[in-house]
Amino acid sequence: MTIFKCKMCGGALEINNNETVATCEYCGTQQTLPKLDDDRRANLYDRANHFRRNNEFDKAMGIYEQILNEDNTDAEAYWSLVLCRYGIEYVEDP
Known part of the structure; x- marks a missing residue:
C-alpha cells in the first residue's frame, strides 16, 4: 500500500x-492519483509537476501529453493537462 x-x-x-x-x-x-508503474513515469510526473508549479505550462503540457501517449487511461495526467492549458495554479488561502 x-x-x-x-x-x-x-x-x-x-x-x-x-x-x-x-x-x-x-x-x-x-x-x-497518478499511475506510477515504474521509475521512468514517476520521473516524468516529477518533471511535469516542476514545470507546472513554475508556470512553464507549455513544457509541462508536452510531458503530460507524452504520459498520455503511453497510457491514455491516466486520469491524473488529463487533469494536469487541463490545469496547464488554462494556466491554473493551486494557491493557499490567506
Whole structure:
C-alpha cells in the first residue's frame, strides 16, 4: 500500500496499487492519483509537476501529453493537462 498526501489538506491518503481515485478521510476531497508503474513515469510526473508549479505550462503540457501517449487511461495526467492549458495554479488561502 502506497501513501500519498491530499492535495487540499495535506492529510495522508492510504491507497492500494493501481487505484486512480482516492477520498481523503480528513477533508472528504475526492482526487485523482497518478499511475506510477515504474521509475521512468514517476520521473516524468516529477518533471511535469516542476514545470507546472513554475508556470512553464507549455513544457509541462508536452510531458503530460507524452504520459498520455503511453497510457491514455491516466486520469491524473488529463487533469494536469487541463490545469496547464488554462494556466491554473493551486494557491493557499490567506
